[in-house]
Amino acid sequence: MSGHATPEPMTARRSGPLKGRAEVPGDKSISHRALIFGAMAVGETKITGLLEGQDVLDTAKAMRAFGAEVTQHGPGSWTVHGVGVGGFSEPADVIDCGNSGTGVRLIMGTMATTPITATFTGDASLRKRPMGRVTDPLSLFGARAYGRQGGRLPMTIVGAADPVPVRYALPVASAQVKSAVLLAGLNAPGETVVIEKEPTRDHSERMLLGFGAKLSVEKTAEGHVITLTGRPELKPQTVAVPRDPSSAAFPVCAALIVEGSDILVPGVSQNLTRNGLYLTLVEMGADIEFQNPREEGGEPVADLRVRASNLKGVEVPPERAPSMIDEYPILSVVAAFAEGRTVMRGVKELRVKESDRIDAMARGLEACGVRIEEDEDTLIVHGLGAGGVPGGAVAKTHLDHRIAMSFLVCGMASKSAVGVDDASPILTSFPIFEGLMKDLGADLSRG
Secondary structure (H helix, E strand, O other): OOOOOOOOOEEEEEEEEEEEEEEOOOHHHHHHHHHHHHHHHHEEEEEEEOOOOOHHHHHHHHHHHHEEEEEEEOOOOOEEEEOOOOOOOOOOOOEOOOOOHHHHHHHHHHOOOOOOEEEEOOOOOOOHOOOOHHHHHHHHHOEEEEOOOOEEEEEEEEEEOOOOEEEEEOOOEEEEEEHHHHHHHHOOOOEEEEEOOOOOOHHHHHHHHHOOOOEEEEEOEEEEEEEOOOOOOOOOOEEEEOHHHHHHHHHEEEHHHHOOOEEEEEEEEOOOOOHHHHHHHHHOOOOOEEEEEEEEEEEEEEEEEEOOOEEEEEEHHHHHHHHOHHHHHHHHHHHHHOEEEEEOOOHHHHHHOOHHHHHHHHHHHOOOOOEEEEEOOEEEEEEEEEOOOOOOOOOOOOOOHHHHHHHHHHHOOOOOOOEEEEOOHHOOOOOOOHHHHHHHOOOOEEE
């Protein structure tokens, strides 16, 4: 069973200006999907730029367990020999997805319409996260799920022997749920339809089209209506994974709040379903130039030139939440160094991420001397201006990589050092975080 046996504390101290080039890892969402879609294609899919964090490595291991041949050839360079849609074989052991909600939910969807049985588990954080939001729609296809009370891992999924297509309106704005339903629909006859009131990240739709599936997206009064024709033969692809905008958020935000900083973050995905943080930062007065816009691997990308800025608090529209749901923790740190208050509404989804991220950020920022207001669906940060955050606290990360990185960024600009009780979860998504930030000039130390 996965988990972090020994906590690894880390501390960040106020540093000089951050300077240089920050080459962040490949996009985590696209990396998961590249492995899974490659496993469902017939033939060899080649992947470059794959994120080699623990979350994605766990997905690679899972694809092997279901019968695909997954091989690493060098840093970021992988191939997947797929088994075709509906070709998964029954795994011999429990599938351990570590810390990855994306991995486990997408894989559940992928196998739910194949007549096999698989049991899933994960680390202590993942075992607390609700799976009913995925298993409920998967049951409409004919799959059955047996888990712990509250629909939690460990959980056994019995795939449907005779799956039927479904029409499903998402009750929550979740790319994971949408993708799980679409992946299940691949091996169901006829047309599977997913309706989302608010658009969420569209990597699955883009990749489905790239691998040769028949899929359409229509805007209607109901919202975005996605129609997928089942049982295609997916064709292997060459996938170039762009750099992750969620990982790029950490050096970008650090440069904005550390006085005198000037960095370049090349090749960052500018997918419109992922760019909410960057829109918000610009509204706050951030000095960010989006240079050399281009397309890589079917995704829009740009190089980001970022300079330290005097920021002001803003109200973030709740409809922006799906495009920046993973970035609210680091945005709340930036808000602490802005003038005035920043209001984040429509963020209740943060309560069921790797941790209760609203609570984790609120308690940690309060310990650093920042005034916070919160309710179930709202986080309000009262900013103290550039260099105004006292710091001097050790934040609890709750096995959450984004909480850990957010508070370490906070410490880079606070008056006194900020520590985290456990930095080991960072390996799940951004294994080079420590080295990259030190190369830019950050003062990070272990212990």
